Amino acid sequence: xxxxxxxxxxxxxxxxxxxxxxxxxxxxxxxxxxxxxxxxxxxxxxxxxxxxxxxxxxxxxxxxxxxxxxxxxxxxxxxxxxxxxxxxxxxxxxxxxxxxxxxxxxxxxxxxxxxxxxxxxxxxxxxxxxxxxxxxxxxxxxxxxxxxxxxxxxxxxxxxxxxxxxxxxxxxxxxxxxxxxxxxxxxxxxxxxxxxxxxxxxxxxxxxxxxxxxxxxxxxxxxxxxxxxxxxxxxxxxxxxxxxxxxxxxxxxxxxxxxxxxxxxxxxxxxxxxxxxxxxxxxxxxxxxxxxxxxxxxxxxxxxxxxxxxxxxxxxxxxxxxxxxxxxxxxxxxxxxxxxxxxxxxxxxxxxxxxxxxxxxxxxxxxxxxxxxxxxxxxxxxxxxxxxxxxxxxxxxxxxxxxxxxxxxxxxxxxxxxx
Amino acid sequence: xxxxxxxxxxxxxxxxxxxxxxxxxxxxxxxxxxxxxxxxxxxxxxxxxxxxxxxxxxxxxxxxxxxxxxxxxxxxxxxxxxxxxxxxxxxxxxxxxxxxxxxxxxxxxxxxxxxxxxxxxxxxxxxxxxxxxxxxxxxxxxxxxxxxxxxxxxxxxxxxxxxxxxxxxxxxxxxxxxxxxxxxxxxxxxxxxxxxxxxxxxxxxxxxxxxxxxxxxxxxxxxxxxxxxxxxxxxxxxxxxxxxxxxxxxxxxxxxxxxxxxxxxxxxxxxxxxxxxxxxxxxxxxxxxxxxxxx
Numbered sequence: 136x137x138x139x140x141x142x143x144x145x146x147x148x149x150x151x152x153x154x155x156x157x158x159x160x161x162x163x164x165x166x167x168x169x170x171x172x173x174x175x176x177x178x179x180x181x182x183x184x185x186x187x188x189x190x191x192x193x194x195x196x197x198x199x200x201x202x203x204x205x206x207x208x209x210x211x212x213x214x215x216x217x218x219x220x221x222x223x224x225x226x227x228x229x230x231x232x233x234x235x236x237x238x239x240x241x242x243x244x245x246x247x248x249x250x251x252x253x254x255x256x257x258x259x260x261x262x263x264x265x266x267x268x269x270x271x272x273x274x275x276x277x278x279x280x281x282x283x284x285x286x287x288x289x290x291x292x293x294x295x296x297x298x299x300x301x302x303x304x305x306x307x308x309x310x311x312x313x314x315x316x317x318x319x320x321x322x323x324x325x326x327x328x329x330x331x332x333x334x335x336x337x338x339x340x341x342x343x344x345x346x347x348x349x350x351x352x353x354x355x356x357x358x359x360x361x362x363x364x365x366x367x368x369x370x371x372x373x374x375x376x377x378x379x380x381x382x383x384x385x386x387x388x389x390x391x392x393x394x395x396x397x398x399x400x401x402x403x404x405x406x407x408x409x410x411x412x413x414x415x416x417x418x419x420x421x422x423x424x425x426x427x428x429x430x431x432x433x434x435x436x437x438x439x440x441x442x443x444x445x446x447x448x449x450x451x452x453x454x455x456x457x458x459x460x461x462x463x464x465x466x467x468x469x470x471x472x473x474x475x476x477x478x479x480x481x482x483x484x485x486x487x488x489x490x491x492x493x494x495x496x497x498x499x500x501x502x503x504x505x506x507x508x509x510x511x512x513x514x515x516x517x518x519x520x521x522x523x524x525x526x527x528x529x530x531x532x533x534x535x536x537x538x539x540x541x542x543x544x545x546x547x548x549x550x551x552x553x554x
Numbered sequence: 555x556x557x558x559x560x561x562x563x564x565x566x567x568x569x570x571x572x573x574x575x576x577x578x579x580x581x582x583x584x585x586x587x588x589x590x591x592x593x594x595x596x597x598x599x600x601x602x603x604x605x606x607x608x609x610x611x612x613x614x615x616x617x618x619x620x621x622x623x624x625x626x627x628x629x630x631x632x633x634x635x636x637x638x639x640x641x642x643x644x645x646x647x648x649x650x651x652x653x654x655x656x657x658x659x660x661x662x663x664x665x666x667x668x669x670x671x672x673x674x675x676x677x678x679x680x681x682x683x684x685x686x687x688x689x690x691x692x693x694x695x696x697x698x699x700x701x702x703x704x705x706x707x708x709x710x711x712x713x714x715x716x717x718x719x720x721x722x723x724x725x726x727x728x729x730x731x732x733x734x735x736x737x738x739x740x741x742x743x744x745x746x747x748x749x750x751x752x753x754x755x756x757x758x759x760x761x762x763x764x765x766x767x768x769x770x771x772x773x774x775x776x777x778x779x780x781x782x783x784x785x786x787x788x789x790x791x792x793x794x795x796x797x798x799x800x801x802x803x804x805x806x807x808x809x810x811x812x813x814x815x816x817x818x819x820x821x822x823x824x825x826x827x828x829x830x831x832x833x834x835x836x837x838x839x840x841x842x843x844x845x846x847x848x849x
Binding site: 226236238240246249253257262265266271272 | 578579580581582583584585586602603606610613614617618684685686687688689690691843846847
């Protein structure tokens, strides 16, 4: 066992969700208009911590997370959408601060929460490599030294002086990942960024990760792909609703996680978080509106979700994500992307997704449902999710799993108050 | 300090470690409370990133605009022509014995630098939202890059001044040696105000709409179109509370050397800038821990 690389002690993070209560009358509006600036200025001067004292609804994205990572260890972080994985990575990357608890990191940290951060479409590939490298914390001389290696890894030798706005999305992602793959810090924090490019490029990316691990670097790795996790990682932690529910060897973590998923198989009523938001029921229906467990090729699947919202939200969306039984993400649908609306009143809502079968070679799928809210820009996934299995469906031909974007629609309707 | 869950873990560090952990940089992550130290040393470590961001801003702007660098000249030159015509020729605003076009252009140079730097830095944090929510670096780099990018336009526009002074046969005196100090003061003024506004802009997007209005009003509060000698002598130190008054008059004095040195007014301006800057730096550092959550 190597020396300590990362130690987290009781890390907790609180987010505010929702927004101010809706205005009732002109008088309220005026009173609020007069008092709000004073309140807000006071809040601004007191800093962000004042959010915890009453007012808008708050959620704990993480609650007392403690773990240690030794140098040279590759730790897989497992958990469903909204379990707190991204928040944890953001805290360890020093992008956001914990509300409570502490963490100590020994070594330089390179964090890849997203590939291609800071890429500018007007700049050429070459210029973006330098810019992105600098943003990721590399020195100019270091980038210059690795430049040829980066370009050949991305397989973009002949396009390197073309503005990246002319790149295909695949080329763009390859270049972005190539820069990221050449960071030489002792510690690497990697969010699910490996799902880029075609299968061959993904293999190459995984190879690079494997190489990093074999060279004794410490890696924190988030993925939904259980096979990849088992292949790359030595240890793991499983997060659920912001707490560590299991930690130890990666094999036992993956096993624990699949058990966690199993136990939720027939869950249709997901838990409310703090009473302010809840997913009540999830219905999976065929085109005729009958409950179904199969999704035949050429047919549409209807997913209806009843959700209750305790406070009016300016930025609210419902996400559904499909996974294979191994935990690999197939595709996700977001209500805000599909219908362009995000502002909703408090009350009981029904969201109806109609999805064309994209034609998949997957015998079994899991469905993950989550409410996503972005208050005054607060991003938090509510971990109220249900896992459901769709069985026995026969697709005609194979598809690249990363290119699936089935045509779908989302209709959001609200029940009459008190009805 | 440590939470209860840390009890079990605390036994670990007491075991002597074989390889010195101290050789690796140690980062302590703690909840952000109260005022945070400026940590200018860390800012210095990220100087390459600062240069890259400045380079990006300039490059992108010149690539996206049809006239490119010509904008840096067109704006002050057109302003100078309009000012000369309406204030100089028609309204007969005094110009301290300097030909009015030179008088106006000497002031428009630092003014444009200030206005550009202020606008860029005020919007910088919100404009770089993606970076802030995905990558760690000292956040101060962002408004600083916004301010410093204005220096390139300034240098380009400066070339016109040389032509203008040749045209009117004005030879600069020894006072021109002090010009860099006034450039620095203009940059610091923009940075000081930009720091406040960029941090406020994250919480209240109203700031974005305020900046245009603010620079407009500020232009008329500064001795750009008129000399500060219009202000009664005893009120001039008070006038210096507007730091741009000191900057603009300082520029004229340094470049042409005919106007009296700004004196007390300049001293007040310098103190004002330093106060605003210190406040802005600490306020920005205080607010930056919530940027990623709020933006």
